[in-house]
Amino acid sequence: MTAQSFPPTVFQSFSETADPKNVAPRLAALRAEMAKAKLDGFLIPRADAHRGESVPPGDARLAYITGFTGSAGIAIVGTERAALFVDSRYTLQAPAQTDTTLVDAIETGQGGLSAQIGDYVGPGGRLGYDPWLHTPGEIKDLTEKLGDKFTLIASSNLVNAIWTDRPGAPVSSVEFLGHNRAGKNASDKIADLQKTLSDESADAVVLTLPESICWLLNMRGRDVPNTPFVLSFAVVPATGLPTLYLDQAKITPEITAALQGKADLADSARLSDDLRQLGSAKNTVLIDPATVPQAIASTLSQSGAKILEKRDPILLPKSRKNQVEIAGMVEVHNRDAVAMAKFLHWFDQTAPAGKTTEIDIVTALEAFRREDETCVDASFDTISGSGPNGAIIHYRVTNGSNRTLQPGEIMLVDSGAQYLSGTTDITRTMSTGSSTAEQRDRFTRVLKGMIAISRARFPQGTSGAQIDVLARQYLWQVGQTYNHGTGHGVGAFLAVHEGPIGISPRHTVPFDAGMIFSNEPGFYKAGEYGIRIENLLIVQPSTLGENYLDFETLTLVPIDRRLIEAELLEPAEREWLNAYHQRVWTEIGPRLTGEVKQWLQSATAPI
Structure with missing residues (x-):
């Protein structure tokens, strides 16, 4: 099968969505609006009111002004100078996409806004x-960092004023999950939430995260790419029915009927008035200062509500998957493993010829996944990085950046899919021929770190911040590291990046049974190659005793043994790898036939 025989991609395009030539005229137009509003600067985050990783086209304001298309960042446009702040994942991408003669691309840490904003x-x-x-937490953080150096002014969005062809709000179909996919009725979830509100002495909670609302109501949609979100707001009282606020165009008789007895429906345009009524009644309203828009917090407080600042009370229950959700995730990882086996077999057959491009690779992988009728989307744009492009942590191939994989180069593919019963995320780094001693050393050290996390056993109360070092230690031994988290939470047919849990120094929420994480250490040598190995893990009770937890691996796809320096593996690591590959063969082999099955048997042979 050749690359040309695959159908065009549906889940991902390769068009150049940003052009640095647009930066100058758009900055000029924005500064004209700033002058009218008597502002000396304007903040442009990569966010919408729902704080999602994927935003609708009409909310991609950061990309519109700066050209930067990454999933996190913020720009400050001053009257004379502008800056784009990104974290370490985007230090190569940001300056490549914007006009650096007009916009300073500055690396900053994840979480919080940079005090350097004041310089502009x-x-x-x-x-x-x-x-x-912007959230109350962000505004408070910026105010504390900059003190009285300037005045923060809540404003209408000036980017909207100059974006004459801005796309409208998305209106997509809405579906409701049955018990066979959700595992718990919406009414029971609402009752649990209302008990939490009662325990917190709160009269209501305002929900703005679409993953929280969709999980609560067992609802899914297609409002944004890659994630089955319905963009909405919700107010849940301590007693009585919640109110779901949707764009009026989404409110149909079918949705009304599906929510009968579970939630009332209202036009999103009514939200502010209803918040004022909550305030005028002197209600105590719970909001998450890290996620709710400042506009909602201001409306509540100015109308007389007592604000109770707490983390979104749905985040933790949602992260603890029930048995039905877990069964769905296990099944979709098996389905995904079949597609990955077909893809890796195809890759080994075609890549060494030196004619396969990064776009060919994305196209082939999507085609293999789409053979499964339950696959409905990619869970994010596939990272298909050949050779030096693999060192760009969040690389997105376009028609302009597309390059042909050369024999002997390392190929990094980080991808995932949305199936009707779950979400996948996997990275494999593949050999295309000979490799250097350094590449094998770095690959093996990354593998050792991934195995260390996979084998971890720990007492309850342990967080990702405490075990992150397990993955980094082997790279540290040779003076190397990687500038991203080791893992993130993953939703069940929801967001592929799910809070509040993760594996990194900043993730302090303890693990609990049923949580699903990625395990993805890496190594990147700028201009040469990148390495990352990623499996998804589920937290489970440990056989050590009731107070201990450990991980079970969900992802069942071979790890490229050709890049392993076997002498660097300890006996226990070798044993883990061989047992993992035996499990891949035992569980996935029967789902395959012919050459692909033969390939899998060879790829999972012990070392």
């Missing part, structure tokens, strides 16, 4: 921001 406004300046796109 000037002492005593007026800094404007859209209160629907």
Whole structure:
């Protein structure tokens, strides 16, 4: 099968969505609006009012102004200078996509806004921001960092004012999961949430995260790419029915009937008025200061509500998957493993010829996944990085950046899919021929770190921050590391990046049974190659005793043994790898036939 025989991709395009030539005229137009509003600066986050990783086209304001298309970042546009702040994942991508003669691309840490924002406004300046796109936590953080150097001004969105062809709000179909996919009725979830509100002495909670609302109501949609979200807001009282706020165009008789007795429906345009009524009644309203828009917090407090700041009370229950959700995730990882086996077999047959491009690889992988009728989307744009492009942590191939994989180069493919019963995320780094001693050393050290996390056993109360070092230790031994987290939470047919749990120094929420994580250490040598190995794990009770937990691996796809320096593996690591590959063969082999099955048997042979 050749690359040309695959159908075109449906889940991902390769068009150049950003052009640095647009930066100058758009900055000029924005500064004209700033002058009208008497502002000395304006903040442009990569966010919508729902704080999702994927945003609708009409909310991609950061990309519109700066050209940067990454999933995290913020720009400050001053009257004379502008800056784009990104974390370490995007230090190569950001300057490549924007006009660096007009926009400074600055690396900053994840979480919180940079105090350097003040350098682009000037002492005593007026800094404007859209209160629907920033949280109370962000505004508080920025105020504390910059003190009285300037004044923060809530403003209408000035980017909207100059974006004459801005796409409208998405209107997509809405589906409701049956018990066979959700595992718990919406009414029971609402009752649990209302008990939490009662325990917190709160009269209501305002929910703005679509993953929380969709999970609560067993609802899914297609409002944004890659994630089955319905963009909405919800107010849940301590007693009585919640109110779900949707774009009026989404409110249909079918949705009304599906939510009968579970939630009332209202036009999103009514939200602010209803919040004012909550406030005027002197209600205590729970909001998450890390996720709710500042506009909602201001409306509540100014109308007389007592604000109770707590983490979104759905995040933790949602992260603890029930047995039905776990069964769905196990099944879709088996389905995904079949597609991955077909893909890796195809890759080994075609890549060494030196004619396969990064786009060919994305196209082939999507085609193999789409053979499964339950696959409905990619869970994110596939990272298909050949040779030096593999060192760009969140690389997205386009028609302009597409390169042909050369024999002997390392190929990094980080991908995932949305199936009707779950979400997958997997990275494999593949050999195309000979490799260097350094590449094998780094690959093996990354593998050792991944195995260390996989084999971890720990007492209850342990967090990702405490075990992150297990994955990094082998790279540290040779003076190397990687500039991203080791793992993130994953939803069940929801967001592929799910809070509040993860494996990194900043993730302090303890593990609990049923949580699903990625395990993905890596190594990147700029301009040469990148390495990452990623499996998904589920937290489970340990055989050590009732107070201990450990991980079970969900992902069942071979790890490229050709890149392993076997002498670097300890006996226990070798044993784990051989047992893992035996499990892959035992569980996935029967689902395959012919050459692919023969390939899998060879790829999972012990070392």
